[in-house]
Each structure stands twice: as C-alpha cells, then as structure tokens.
Amino acid sequence: MTLKCILAALIAVALLVAYVLSGASAARAAGPEELLVRQEEVHAAAELLRELGVSEDSDGIKALQEEWWRCQARLYPRYTEEEVVMLAKLMWGEARGIESKTEVACVGWAVCNRVDDQPEPVTVRYVITVPNRFCYSESFPVREDLLWLARDVLERWTMESLGCPCAGRVLPSDYRWFVGRDGRNRFRNAYKGGEQWDYSLPSPYES
Numbered sequence: 001m002t003l004k005c006i007l008a009a010l011i012a013v014a015l016l017v018a019y020v021l022s023g024a025s026a027a028r029a030a031g032p033e034e035l036l037v038r039q040e041e042v043h044a045a046a047e048l049l050r051e052l053g054v055s056e057d058s059d060g061i062k063a064l065q066e067e068w069w070r071c072q073a074r075l076y077p078r079y080t081e082e083e084v085v086m087l088a089k090l091m092w093g094e095a096r097g098i099e100s101k102t103e104v105a106c107v108g109w110a111v112c113n114r115v116d117d118q119p120e121p122v123t124v125r126y127v128i129t130v131p132n133r134f135c136y137s138e139s140f141p142v143r144e145d146l147l148w149l150a151r152d153v154l155e156r157w158t159m160e161s162l163g164c165p166c167a168g169r170v171l172p173s174d175y176r177w178f179v180g181r182d183g184r185n186r187f188r189n190a191y192k193g194g195e196q197w198d199y200s201l202p203s204p205y206e207s
Contacts (some may be wrong), residue, residue, distance in 0.1 A: 035071045042068045062166075069167070073158035078115075083124040087111060087150035088142050090128055093135035094178075095185060101149060101205035102170050106187055106197070108153035109171035110178055117176060124154070149205075156204075168204040171197060 030038065046064040054061060087108055095104040111134075114127045128136055160167035171187060175197050178187040187197040 030074070032075060035075050039068050039071045042071070066164075066166075066168075069159040069162070069164040070155055072162055072164075073155045076158065076162060077154075078158045078161060079124050079154040083128075084147065084151045084154060085142055086125060086128050086136070087154065088146040089138070089140035090134055090136045091146045091150060092140050092143060093137065094180070097183060098185070102199060102203040103185060104146070105149055105153050105203075105205060106171040106175075106199075107178070107185065108150055109157070109169065110176055110187060112153065112157040113171070113173050113176045116173065152204075168202075170199070170201050170203050170205075172201070 042064050046061050046068075049058070049061050049064075050056075090111065091104050091107050094107045098104055111124060111127050115122055115124055118127075128134060156167045156169065160169060172189070174189040175187045176189070177191055177194075178185045180186075188194040189197075
C-alpha cells in the first residue's frame, strides 16, 4: 500500500471514528437494541483502526473503548434516573462553588464507595438519604452541569463494576468520608484520622 493510500485510509477511519463518537449524547437515551447496534459500530471502528496498525494506546481506540463500555453501563445500570437527579442535588449541596469538576466528582464517588462498602446490597438513594450524613434536600436545585457530572460518575462507576479497566475513577474506593473546609472538600479514608486524598489519579475532567 502506498503512502498516499495509507493516509487516505487513516483519514477515512478518522472520519468514521468522529462519526461514531458524535452520537454519544444521543446514545444516552437509546433503547437496548439501539445500544447493542452502537456497540457493534464502535467495535467495528476500533477493529479497523487496529488493522491499520493504530496503537491500543491511541486516543481514537481509547475513546471507542470507553464508548463501548458506556453502552454496556446503560444496558446494565446500577442506578436509576431518579438517583442521577438526587446525586446532582447532593453535589450542589456539598460542592457548589467549587470550580474543579474533579473535586465535585469525588463527592459522587464517595457516595458510590459507600454503596459498595455496605455488607448488604443498598442503593444510591439509600446512601444519599441516610440521616445526618450528607447535605441533601429534595428542594435543592438541579443544575444542568451537575446533572451531567452526576450521570457521568454513575456511568463510570457502573462501567468499572462491569469490568472496564479504565473507567475514570477519580477517588479510591476506600475514601468514603469528607469534610468541607475553606471552600473545598477534604476526602479521607477513615472516619477519624486516616489519609487525605491528594487528587493524584488521572482525571477525565481535566484537559
């Protein structure tokens, strides 16, 4: 294959990848059959990239893999739409005014960590509404940016539980406590004492 043909093939695949990923927002509202079709499209695009010698570590393949896992999370969610709204309200109550999306997302991950830590199966709703645990009220507003972030955290949490090796977790699973101080939340891995989280994991929210 000549260099010109290789470049043409790469351009064609790049356009295909862009086309496939452009439907990511619409896929949130897709039904099971549509999600399965989308997974097939995403898989086919990734295989084409591999056939052309594109590295597994490339941004294109990584983005396609993440979209495949997102579809999987929407097929087998660990949360309800009501809980997405509840988590967005909780983020407003616990982290409004904090500019870093990563720090706000950690509030959501702290909730998910508490769900996973219970000896008996519980829901996101249960953890959020335990008395005297979080600053939460049904009357809190639902901001669009926090609604998006709450859904993203819950999708990534579900992706991880289904086996995704790089779901984008920003808070380790043992960090379940936090306290607000000086306009920021300090996350800890113990109720008293413990270590304070330093936000050292790679974040999908920071460019």
